Amino acid sequence: MIIVNFIFMCIIFGTTFLAIKVGVDAGAPPFFSAGSRFVLAGLLILIWMTWKKKASFSLLLRKEMWLIGLGLTAGTFSLLYWAEQYVSSGTAAILSATAPIVIILLQMVMYRDRVERSKIVGCFISLAGVAVLVLPQVSLGSDRLWLLGCLAILLGQLFYAGGALYSKKVISRFSDISPIAQNAAQMCCGGVMMLVLSVCSERVHLESLLSLQAIGSQMYLIVIGSMVGHTIFYWLVANTNPLFPSMWLYISPFIAVGIGSLLYNEALSIYTIIGAVLTIVGLVVVNTGLLGARKRETFLAKGISPERAAHRSSEG
Structure with a gap:
């Protein structure tokens, strides 16, 4: 069941980039689409958690949820949705996979954390x-908006990194509140910010929202992308460890590139393939040391030394 859910989650997260692309190409305003997606998804999850008596709507009044929402949701996805007007869904997925790298760089620069050489x-x-x-x-004279779109996605990862580092502290501080409820609350807060941004910068035409492509994209992103995908993610965290579910970053960019090429006729160049491979290889190298540390912690928690565990493994 764990492997099945992991594969399902990778497919979901890999296809959301194309779903965003389909929606914005259909004429749906990017900020309004992103804001309404996360407000609706967050509210539905929060209502369910409140009904199960595992959360309260008072979470929406906490400044911590708004700060996390600014980083993880508003800053990240407003830039991603805007960029996908000009950038292919496969390119957007590859650039978005750099989030863990940006987190490490942010820790090095801002917190002066010592980082292993392998990372x-x-x-x-x-x-x-x-x-x-x-x-x-760029050297081939690509459209300026394409380059701005790429830079916007990378800037979004800076927002994500800041939100992720801050949310780690908040989750430990509010350990009595379900992380799923906290995630739902920050999605609502971030979504509201994007709706305000939409009011200030976009013209929302009803006909652009009622097209089959726009409605299908939004429903898929709300139900499958935000609700089902993130629920599976947190289920995997609870039933495995915090590292294993995050390995979707190694797989989903390739799914996004393939799906975009097959179903949406997005250009697939040798540079895209090499760029994707190098980006993912870097992520694997960064996380190798972390994986070893997690395994060591698990063995020590069970009273088994890693050397003894390795000996057991070699014995079959």
Whole structure:
């Protein structure tokens, strides 16, 4: 069941980038689409959690939820939705996969954290992947809006990194409140921010929202992307460990590139493939040390030394 859910989650997260692309290409305003998606998804989850007596709507009044919502939802997805007007869904997925790299770089610069050499090497590999993906297009005289879209997605990962680091502190501080409820609340708060941004910067035409593509995109993103996908993610965290579900980042970009090419005729160049491979290889290198640390913690918690565990494994 764990493997089935993991595969299902990877497919969901890999296809959401194309769903966003379909919606914005159909004429749906990006900020309004993103804001309404997360407000509705967050409210539905929060209503369910409140009915189960595992949360309260008072969460929406906490400033922490608004700050997390600014980082994880508003800052990240407003830029992603805007960028996908000009960038393919596959490229958007690859650039979005750099989030863990940005988190490490932010820890190094702002918090002066000591980082293992392997993680630094992994960061450089992933950044090389981004360079291979972006720089050839720039040299070929690619559209300026395409380049701005790529930069916007990377800036969004900076928002995500800040939100992720801050949310880690908040989750530990509010350990008596379900992380699922906290995530629902921050989605609502971030969604409201994007709706305000939409009111200030977009013209929302009813006909653009009622097209089959726009409605289908929004329903898929609300129900499958935000509700089902994130519920599976937290279920996997609860039934495995915090690292295993995050491995979707190794798989979903390739799913996004393939689905975009097959179903939406997005261009698939050698630079896209090489950029994707380098970005994911960098992520694997970055997380190798973390995976080893998690395993060691698990063995020690069970009173088994890692050396003894390795000996058991070699014995079959």
